[in-house]
């Protein structure tokens with residue numbers, strides 16, 4: 164993505180005009196280096212608006228609309244769809260493929276129902292989303308080919324109980340389970356253990372515990388981590404989806420045991436399973452709640468090989484100050500990022516408000532305002548969003564920031580963020 168960053172930027176800005184004119188639909192942004200879009204975009208770049216001129220200028224500038232109309236791509240290439248479900252403060256991402264589905268984390272927020280806080284139950288949100296998904300994709304027969312828990316914190320595991328109840332009732336099927344294997348500490352360890360037990364009690368279910376030292380230089384994959392076989396003709400759009408684990412639990416045999424501080428080792432977040440997903444020319448990275456020590460390890464291990472270079476970044480640790488670094492963003496050169504965090508309007512314990520998510524330090528890295536290049540695409544229209552610029556007295560101090568680039572958050576949008584990545588390398592912005 165790096166070389167095309169600037170070009171893709173202007174495709175995206177122009178896309179706003181296209182969306183306005185046509186209504187949001189199957190408009191896609193071409194990210195491929197061989198794209199016909201490149202020539203048209205280079206013309207458009209000469210007439211680009213000033214950076215601060217806002218979306219009104221883009222909409223009003225008919226020259227840009229005209230020039231870029233030819234660069235608009237409606238792809239019929241098969242797609243991987245990332246559904247970042249709105250589970251409040253927490254993570255649950257449903258990955259939809261032509262030939263199957265997987266779930267990365269099953270967490271979320273449960274807020275008090277007092278009037279001051281507002282009521283939210285991520286279990287209800289997750290179950291409703293999963294039901295609606297399998298109703299639409301009846302061809303999948305309620306099957307999750309894979310359920311991954313990045314680490315045993317409750318904002319990543321809360322929904323396991325509900326999912327296992329659905330499985331017991333025959334409403335869903337779980338074929339494979341991947342976790343970091345931890346069964347000791349963590350606010351969600353009871354749920355992680357329950358998923359381990361479920362897999363152990365059902366011999367047909369594949370189970371794999373990902374250890375950091377086993378991911379080595381090229382990442383780790385096998386038939387459990389990547390249960391999607393190379394497709395026979397006509398299945399999965401003739402694309403072989405591949406899933407690679409790039410990080411996992413740092414166990415006693417890891418060299419990091421001597422290199423890391425006790426605080427880094429004791430932090431469950433640093434033991435998150437990190438995954439890279441590839442679908443044809445499309446790719447995405449999930450880092451769970453990895454914090455700076457682990458992110459530095461990830462970049463040191465994979466940065467040079469290009470294994471971190473992806474189109475979509477599911478922002479780590481809910482956009483926390485310690486979940487994204489400029490070095491990671493530059494290694495990914497992502498087109499787009501999605502943060503999973505709740506709205507700051509729910510002012511209770513264990514909410515985005517109480518954690519100060521997302522934090523300006525991380526969002527700034529994604530916007531390219533700091534030492535990073537940021538994401539390369541732009542939103543069709545800039546939004547004003549709540550971002551924590553500080554943290555005091557057990558809560559984030561939030562300010563309104565303008566978000567022009569393609570950085571999305573479930574908390575800002577107030578709903579699931581769905582990104583469509585086509586196998587030919589084109590990408591559709593969330594609607």
Ligand SMILES: [Zn+2]
Nearest residue numbers: 253316318452
């Ligand atoms: Zn978390």
Ligand SMILES: [Zn+2]
Nearest residue numbers: 314316432452
């Ligand atoms: Zn965590």
